[in-house]
Amino acid sequence: MIAPQSRNGGVYIENEWIEQQALEVREEKARKPFADFVAKLFKHKGAVFGAVIILLFVCTAVFASWLAPYEYDKPDISAVLQPPSAEHLFGTDEFGRDIFSRIVYGARISLRVAFVAVGISLVIGTVLGALAGYYGGVVDYIITSITDIAWSFPTTLLAIAFIAALGTGVENVIIAIALASWAGYCRVVRGQFLSLREREFVQAARILGMSDARIIFRHMLPNALAPVIVMATLELPKAIVIEASLSFLGLGAQPPEPSWGVILDSGKGLLDQAPWISFFPGLMIMLVVLGFNLFGDALRDVLDPNS
């Protein structure tokens, strides 16, 4: 039989110099991931193109009052239904309002609706998904049931239903879109949490006496955010389109507010005389949607560990 004895004779060896070298090498590597990420992202031609469009769009919205040559709601009887020219880049409408200025200001509405609505739905969906995935059981059952119902309706239809209940106006459009589009985040985050809660570092946090709230929001959430960010990027253009659609139908922003949907709608009856009224807001919507989608797709490719 073997007597109990120390297997290494109690000698403690640690070569500090080797460790130091290893430390420095690893430090160099550690700085790279973010640079890698950006480099990979900008290797995508689509990502660059998308990023440029998004940047132009955001700048337009932010600097609208500098960029717009005219006020968006000022009629000018002497310049009614002017085609595009040097004075009026995108022409004028039946009140002589400058379409370019209206579109520039309209970017503000689109931007605000998109970011606020996506922000709210992201928070709702993420919190619900996190709770469902972390606690499981009855909590999961209830949240998943509600999510499945919300998920089974097309977002636009659901948003229209909420508008019917809330009334028209940009604020209500924001609320309606938020309430209609959280289900996707909830499903994604729930899935992430289901796998995360089995991870050792979550078990370690429990063992060290962290509260549930801290484990969920501080430890697990940051590890679940990548797909949420991709999803949000792709939800932004959807929100812009829904806002424009609702405004086009008269359910969202009300004239004379320069929402792109409102402008599009105002040119509807004048397509043969003044096609530019509807053409330019349509073009803008298309470009912005394209930009976000290109960027979002590239982001998904780069953040997806399987690619």
Added chain:
Amino acid sequence: MNEQILRINDLAVHFYMDTRIVPAVDGVSFSVSRGETLGLVGESGCGKSVTALSIMRLLPSPPARIVRGEIWFKGENLLDKTNEEMRKIRGNDISMIFQEPMTSLNPVFTVGYQISEVIMQHQNVSKKEALERAIEMLRMVKIPLPEKRIKQYPHQLSGGMRQRVMIAMALACNPELLIADEPTTALDVTIEAQILELINELKERFGSSVIMITHDLGVVAEIADKVAVMYSGRILEQADVHSIFNNPKHPYTQGLLETIPDIDLPRGQRLKEIKGVVPLPDEIKVGCRFKSRCEYVRAECMVDEPPLMQVGSSLVRCWNYA
């Protein structure tokens, strides 16, 4: 010195699966005194981790449920505690480290943040003080250049380093009991020796008690004062470490000792395995749980399960000593 920190009485944990009930731990009792190290040994699946998680009150339930028993920690039954009371005990009074150092740290936070977070969770100290304590802890677990290390992320550390960080986190609030669930299984032999040495040293310094869970008797020899040998949810033998190694009584313990590599024998002859496989906890119906693998099996072994009997200074569950 002989004050009992932990006393487990007749603990039984069942897993309620779809088609059957698995008694993973079935009437386990043991105690740990202040400053003492208990080695909990046994083959895979015998219920060691389930026992540990019962103490932490972190069993996955469902399916697990503690159906019987008491867990007395410093005079209070942990099974009567509320979740919030247990949360305050975890990491502060009882801490645990486990097998997977590679994945036990959160990849998105620095090492310094993670250690100081534990301290701030349990003690009313400022961020700055907590960070200083974190550096102090890293120094104590012999991580060189702790001021630099606290700014690093887990992926920048080796497995041994990460296990040291885990130990630093577990000991940051100076717990009275440390449960180490196979802390060195995933590490190579030299690192294993260093980590065990470290645990021993820190135990001395802090005066903590340790439950060392392992299936490696070599680790037990290194670190334990007394040993409990588990098999299929039960303790088969319990004794001080000298008795276990010099005078093992239970056939299973004797078998385990023979599986330790003997350096004097040529390679290839060193390992003798215990014949057969561990029966699943839900397979045992009657008689001794070890009967299917025992060399000394006799008639009564098939019918009745032996009780835990006092033999000399050891407790043994075998009819041979009746």
